[in-house]
Amino acid sequence: MLELEASLASRLHEHEEQLRKHRLLVEKQREWLVEYVPSPAHQQETQTTRAVAIKDSRPTAEGSKKIPIEERLLQKGDESRRKLESEREKMEKERLENENRILGERVVSASITPRRTAESSRALWQGMPVELTAKPQISLMSEKLAEVKRSKEGLSDVDISTSLLVRAARARGALLERETANASSPHPQITSKASALLRDGTAFERLYASRSEKISEPQEELRSLIEESLCSGVPVITAKAQALQRRAGHSVSDDLYDDARRSREQRMRRATTPPARATPRIDAVSEIIAAQLPQSSAQRLLVPKRSVVATIDAPFAPSISKASARIASQRENNTPRHEVLHRDSYRRATRTHEQSASKAKSELENCTFHPIISTRAANSRLEASAFERMSKWQQRRDQRIEDERIKQLADEEKQCTFVPSTNPAKATVVDIDIYGGDGRAWGFHDFVDRQQTARKMRDEEQHHVAASFTDGSNWSRTTTRPQIPNISAFHQSSGNNKQSQAHIALSLAMNALREAEAVTALE
DSSP: OHHHHHHHHHHHHHHHHHHHHHHHHHHHHHHHTGGGOOOHHHHHHHHHHHHHHHHHHSOOTTTOSSOOHHHHHHHHHHHHHHHHHHHHHHHHHHHHHHHHHHHGGGGTGGGHHHHHHHHHHHHHHHTOHHHHSOOOOOOHHHHHHHHHHHHHHTOTTSOHHHHHHHHHHHHHHHHHHHHHHHSOOSSOOOOHHHHHSOOSSOHHHHHHHHHHHHHHHHHHHHHHHHHHHSOOSOOOOOHHHHHSOOOTTOOHHHHHHHHHHHHHHHHHHHHHSOOOOOOOOOOHHHHHHHHHSSSOHHHHHHSOOOOOTTTOOOSOOOOOOHHHHHHHHHSGGGOOHHHHHHHHHHHHHHHHHHHHHHHHHHHHHHOSSOOOOOHHHHHHHTOOOHHHHHHHHHHHHHHHHHHHHHHHHHHHHHHOSSOOOOOGGGTTOOOTTSTTTTSSOTTHHHHHHHHHHHHHHHHHHHHHHHHHOOOSTTOOSSOOOOOOOOHHHHHHHHHHHHHHHHHHHHHHHHHHHHHHHHHHHHO
16 A cells, blocks of 8 residues: 555655646747737636636635645646736836837827737637646536546545546556566476376486487497398398299209309300400492592502601701700600600609509508499499590500501412512602502692792791891900991802792692692502
8 A cells, every 4th residue: 555655645745746847948939929819818818717707616725624626736837827917017018118218109000910910820829728727628428438447447536636546556567467467487287187297207318218229229229220230141032033933953052153153154145255346338439439549448558657857868867966966865764755755744643643552552451341332333433534534545446457457468478479579778668559649648749849838938038037136255355347238149049048938839730730640640
């Protein structure tokens, strides 16, 4: 009860503070509207009538023993309003006296404008009754509803302000109860059924046991999978294999032996059978062209390769300086340059392969189980690159052609009834029946002529450039003297260029003549 009285007192104090602030705000608004008041006499009459009506309708402070808060508030509002009106009348009188003193005789003529201002101010004053009077307007229906609500709550004998405070206190108490009920308590709620159950140990022991079971289940499954994957040495016979009809007098080992023997025979048969090669399709036009050629493609492939270096009449010869020869002689084992360049890459590849092999070996040593690895899958990881496979295929093809060529030569020698005597010096002479008739492909002579002409022109240009500049080896401590340019040398170099151009034209004409002869021979 003491808490309720304290809360009601605090709420009453807050309500009075709000009314005081509202009263100050209303007084400021009234001060702002002082200059718009139309007539002090009319305003005094209106206020007197209103005061009499209020006095007749409500008891005064002297006639009543207990005055409600609303009556006291209204009385204070009336007192402040009367005080404000008296101050406003006083200010209005002072303003009128000042105007009369300033205007003098023109007061009567100038009274039209204040009259109009007074009319507009009166209309504004009548349109703002709620703001100027500190009394709320409550309808009869609202008052009846409020009385019904107070009677339901048991507050019919209490005034409105006290009932509002009581409601607020009750709402605050209900909110506090809900918050307390919703708050989680540190003690778990155990039902009667749960408390009557039999328990094996404490809650901690039961939780630990359930957690251990959850952890051990996947470990057991993993262990069983590992044991199943290991090779136990006991064959597993399926239901389908058991239902098969076996031959009388044959056991499982006999059937396995027969299957292994048949598979081995098939592998040997496949190894001895030559692989099937693709045979190209030859149309009618290709057959006509092949019939006109002196040799077939297979015969040309079987012809041994002959060196043509001895038949080339090269007009130049490379020259090696003494320093280059000395460096070449000092080189270890005369290793070729490309081997020296690629030696480091080969070493790196070998070292990387050895490191990976050692790492794999160490990992296998640390393993506690032996996985079953298919040999086919293991070999697929070590497949060579595309270039290596193509190189091996080319090597096998060349080797096969060379073997067939040797075999054909051996067969021809066996068929011969005499032994020819060959001259080693002329063994490199090529057959004149191949291609253009001289043993070389068509365009070979043109290509060699162009190379010789280009090399000759390049040497002449380099010689001319070297003659134009000096490296300072012939420098002497003498003054350089200007010399007259050698015109004859210039004309001589121009003549050499003309000779080279004539040589090129002659070689082109010879090439055209040879092509014409080849076309005539084919026709």
